[in-house]
Amino acid sequence: xxxxxAVSAQDQILDAAEALFAxxxxxxxxxxxxxxxxxxxxxxxxxxxxxxxxxxxxVLERTVAPLIERGADILAHVASPADAIxxxxxxxxxxxxxxxxxxxxxxxxxxxxxxxxxxxxILTVAAELFTRLRNVIEHGQREGIFRRDVESRFAAxxxxxxxxxxxxxxxxxxxxxxxxxxxxxxxxxxxxxxHAGEFxxxxxxxxxxxx
Amino acid sequence: xxxxxAVSAQDQILDAAEALFAxxxxxxxxxxxxxxxxxxxxxxxxxxxxxxxxxxxxVLERTVAPLIERGADILAHVASPADAIxxxxxxxxxxxxxxxxxxxxxxxxxxxxxxxxxxxxILTVAAELFTRLRNVIEHGQREGIFRRDVESRFAAxxxxxxxxxxxxxxxxxxxxxxxxxxxxxxxxxxxxxxHAGEFxxxxxxxxxxxx
DNA sequence: GTCTATACGGGGATAGAC
DNA sequence: GTCTATCCCCGTATAGAC
Numbered sequence: 001x002x003x004x005x006a007v008s009a010q011d012q013i014l015d016a017a018e019a020l021f022a023x024x025x026x027x028x029x030x031x032x033x034x035x036x037x038x039x040x041x042x043x044x045x046x047x048x049x050x051x052x053x054x055x056x057x058x059v060l061e062r063t064v065a066p067l068i069e070r071g072a073d074i075l076a077h078v079a080s081p082a083d084a085i086x087x088x089x090x091x092x093x094x095x096x097x098x099x100x101x102x103x104x105x106x107x108x109x110x111x112x113x114x115x116x117x118x119x120x121x122i123l124t125v126a127a128e129l130f131t132r133l134r135n136v137i138e139h140g141q142r143e144g145i146f147r148r149d150v151e152s153r154f155a156a157x158x159x160x161x162x163x164x165x166x167x168x169x170x171x172x173x174x175x176x177x178x179x180x181x182x183x184x185x186x187x188x189x190x191x192x193x194x195h196a197g198e199f200x201x202x203x204x205x206x207x208x209x210x211x
Numbered sequence: 212x213x214x215x216x217a218v219s220a221q222d223q224i225l226d227a228a229e230a231l232f233a234x235x236x237x238x239x240x241x242x243x244x245x246x247x248x249x250x251x252x253x254x255x256x257x258x259x260x261x262x263x264x265x266x267x268x269x270v271l272e273r274t275v276a277p278l279i280e281r282g283a284d285i286l287a288h289v290a291s292p293a294d295a296i297x298x299x300x301x302x303x304x305x306x307x308x309x310x311x312x313x314x315x316x317x318x319x320x321x322x323x324x325x326x327x328x329x330x331x332x333i334l335t336v337a338a339e340l341f342t343r344l345r346n347v348i349e350h351g352q353r354e355g356i357f358r359r360d361v362e363s364r365f366a367a368x369x370x371x372x373x374x375x376x377x378x379x380x381x382x383x384x385x386x387x388x389x390x391x392x393x394x395x396x397x398x399x400x401x402x403x404x405x406h407a408g409e410f411x412x413x414x415x416x417x418x419x420x421x422x
Numbered sequence: 423g424t425c426t427a428t429a430c431g432g433g434g435a436t437a438g439a440c
Numbered sequence: 441g442t443c444t445a446t447c448c449c450c451g452t453a454t455a456g457a458c
Contacts, residue, residue, distance in 0.1 A: 009441085024326045028238040030433060041443055046435065048441095104322055111315055113382050115235045120382070127386035134387075153388060154406040157380070158373050165372030171324050171331070175338035176345075177364060195365040203414035220423085241451060252425055257453065259423095 010048050012038045018059045022101035025108055026056050026116075060122065064106045067095050068125045075132045081140030085159060085204075086197035088133065092163035093193035097186050103167035130156050137204065146204040155204060162196040221259050223249040229270045233312035236319055237267050237327075271333065275317045278306050279336045286343045292351030296370060296415075297408035299344065303374035304404035308397050314378035341367050348415065357415040366415060373407040 016038035020029040031052060035042030049055040074091050078084040096103050109122050133156040140146035166173065166189070174183045184192075227249035231240040242263060246253030260266040285302050289295040307314050320333045344367040351357035377384065377400070385394045395403075 025236060025238065025323070027236065028326065031435085032433080043444085044442065052434070107318065107322060107379065110380055110383060111318060112236070115239070120386075123383045123386055126380075126383040130383070130387035150410075151402070151406055154403050155410065156387075157377055157384060157403070158407055158410045161372040161376030161380075162369050165376050166368055168318065169321055169337075169368070169372075172321060172334045172337040172341070173368060175331075175334055176341040176367075191362070192365050192368070195362055196369055199361075199366065199369045199414045203410040207418055243451080255424065263452070
């Protein structure tokens with residue numbers, strides 16, 4: 001697809017912009033900064049993307065949309081409700097490890113949603129993931145493997161919250177774990193994913209049934 | 212304390228700044244905007260606070276520090292570990308209802324931590340709350356009312372994550388709940404708090420013991 | 423303590439050469 | 441497609457009158 005170099009100028013700009021937007025947000029990040037980080041002329045940015053806002057949306061589309069789509073995919077393809085929950089959380093953590101900028105971009109978009117003219121596409125996609133998870137939980141409730149006295153909508157929120165918060169709160173969690181602000185290792189993140197899956201499944205399980 | 216008006220100019224500036232910083236973040240919010248929202252001359256801001264960054268820190272100190280201190284307080288004063296967890300989550304939600312700007316300010320500070328020169332005071336206080344919660348959980352494990360095959364640090368993260376994420380994700384959660392982007396009612400938030408407390412306690416409880 | 427006027431820098435964006 | 445030069449606006453911050 002690329003006409004000239006192995007990594008096109010567009011992609012270099014997108015990569016640099018993604019990192020800076022995640023780290024600093026949209027308004028703190030300047031066009032010139034992105035150009036410097038990308039090793040490209042800042043004016044190129046306008047040639048390819050039109051303006052800063054459009055570049056931001058391109059970054060969002062490339063990075064955070066797949067996160068949510070991946071989750072919805074898993075829920076649709078895993079048979080057991082309990083395993084679907086475990087797999088969903090595992091996939092979230094793996095996604096964050098592979099795309100470290102994604103969680104911050106996602107949360108920034110949530111938080112900024114009512115302060116920007118941004119189309120709420122991210123929100124509706126996120127809401128759809130919620131709905132699918134809810135359906136999985138209700139499926140488990142009908143089958144009797146999840147307790148019925150739990151509001152499925154609330155349980156979906158509780159389930160989703162763990163991995164995202166873990167990723168976002170990494171600085172504080174790092175201090176908490178006694179690692180300074182450096183953050184947590186990938187291995188610890190994976191251990192947390194296992195924990196979080198069990199945590200949610202246990203919270204949903206009736207007292208009599210073992211996991 | 213106030214020398215002239217019922218609400219001092221400082222407080223009006225702090226109130227306006229708090230709302231704008233929560234909604235837009237530090238960099239997107241301008242001095243003139245704050246002045247207009249506060250009904251005060253923008254230059255006054257420099258007289259009272261020195262500069263924008265210092266005003267931001269004053270807002271943070273006033274709004275988000277109490278959130279964490281309140282939580283630590285509860286953990287220190289509630290007897291049963293299970294009730295302490297329920298009370299902590301309940302207090303978080305109540306705090307967010309009383310101070311709607313707090314969760315966004317808190318999360319912004321977390322996310323921006325490595326992009327700003329900000330002292331990490333918020334992070335260390337948050338980490339201390341984690342530690343106290345962990346101690347409560349381990350206390351419950353020693354007493355046999357919580358299962359011992361759970362990493363207490365991970366469980367603390369899972370427990371804390373629910374209320375904060377619920378507050379932050381309100382737009383998406385509102386869509387998910389079928390309420391448009393308007394957001395969730397206070398009553399729904401309180402119901403979620405009850406749910407989240409039970410969710411965490413159940414996840415920690417051995418299979419044999421009823422809640 | 424409060425207001426007006428303004429200096430100063432930096433950011434987004436465009437024109438136009440190559 | 442890429443680069444240079446530059447315009448214009450607007451944001452922070454200060455000086456100084458009242």
